[in-house]
Amino acid sequence: MSALRIAALRPGHELPAQTHKPDNVQLFFYNAALWNAHRIHYDLPYATEAEGYPGLVIAGPLMGDWLGQCVEAWLGDGGALVNLEYSNRGAAYIGETLTAGGTVETVDAAKGEASLTLFVRNEAGDVITPGRALVRLHG
């Protein structure tokens, strides 16, 4: 991959999207790594009958992590995350394929920084986790 250059970067540039389709095993590993015992992530009868969800709920911060991965995959060795923010606005469930992506919003060549808008989108096209990032480019 060719290194990103701030001088060549323009608002509107799209980051390559990444897809994720977590299964029960990945979600189990994720919540075990956190020590998160919330039943909506592994107890299907509880999630559907007690809470009324259509399935096991994918953990919110996992989707925030995917936004960070999408930005870093695009940056490669050419830059670093300065700030990342996201908001979990909608739920996603095991079995769904989710897409993380983003767009360059502003470029400050003097400071070597760019701001990005980010999203995790479900198959219906709804943005369930919008986000933003500020990155610093080395070159």
Place this chain on the structure above:
Amino acid sequence: MGVLTPELKANIGKAAPPRIEVVTRRDIRKYAIATNQRQRKYLDGDEAPPLYHVALFWDVVELDELTPDGVSIDALLPKFPLEKAMAGGLNITYHDRIRPGDVLVGERTLTDIYEKEGRSGPLIFYEVVLEVRRQDGSPVITEKTTRILR
């Protein structure tokens, strides 16, 4: 006519006792696999992915401290008059990277409680800031969590 009493607002500024955690390659690897990382440096545990601190500073609670739905009660928070959680979000500023062997200090502070009128009634917002530093005090991560209750 708000839902937030002066007693509730008085909790702003409250801090939890600092927590010290040791970063291990094993824990980074587990986190990297669980989050479907694609970069070798993360899967091998040479460096921690950007949201690894979320796992590192998640509260380790004992079984009898969990509510029936499996959630741990955050002792930093007062009992709010609204309890249904809506959107939550994080804002993370990076000062330094995290690597195996790092010893990190995490300090959580309840920095704000406020309310807004939503379409279907009042909403309570609260903010918790987590400062992650090295033992010499140098900053690693500043994270602000915002949660909305209705």
